Amino acid sequence: MRFQILFGCIVLSLVMLTPAFADDAATVFVQKCGVCHKKGGEAAPVNPADKAGVVWSKYFKRGRHPVDLSVRISNDEMMTILGFLQEHAADSDHPVAAAIPK
Template identity: 55%
Template sequence: MQKRIVTMLTAMSLMLPAVALAASGDALFLQSCGACHKKGGKAATVNPADKAGSVWEKYFARGRHPGDMGMSDADLQTVIKYLVAHAADSDQPAAAVIPK
């Protein structure tokens, strides 16, 4: 029984960084991207499930986003990881995180 508890706690501790990253990516996406990409904003509404993961990666790798996003490289990478993790072809697509 004790071995089973230790195994479960170990597995849960390995999952925590991924959960923290998703929450962080979600918050950054809503705060940074949501400022413009919402109904009535400067840009069209955008949600992670709008594109496949590889499309999100290529879009940012090629510098296709117009204008300054006003975030650090580390924050941008966190947002990209969030977009890929919740893209249309992911296991957990997110379709409506920025209110339309």
């Protein structure tokens, strides 16, 4: 149920996405995900363009991330991160191949 609400909020946030939000989303993504997902980090580097937008959504909706993110990332931050991943996914108008600095 929690992820269904999260998914609905994410869709709504994508509809309201603005350039200022996109800059903030990139910052949240780098700060929160970049801790582990960087070259030499605890987890493999993550690039938004590695997957299609719907795949990113399903990945988190189905709880596929191997670490419980709820202890590190708030629901609002998670919505922001997922919005960023979808906005820059492989099937988006603005795919990003490398968002987390090495």
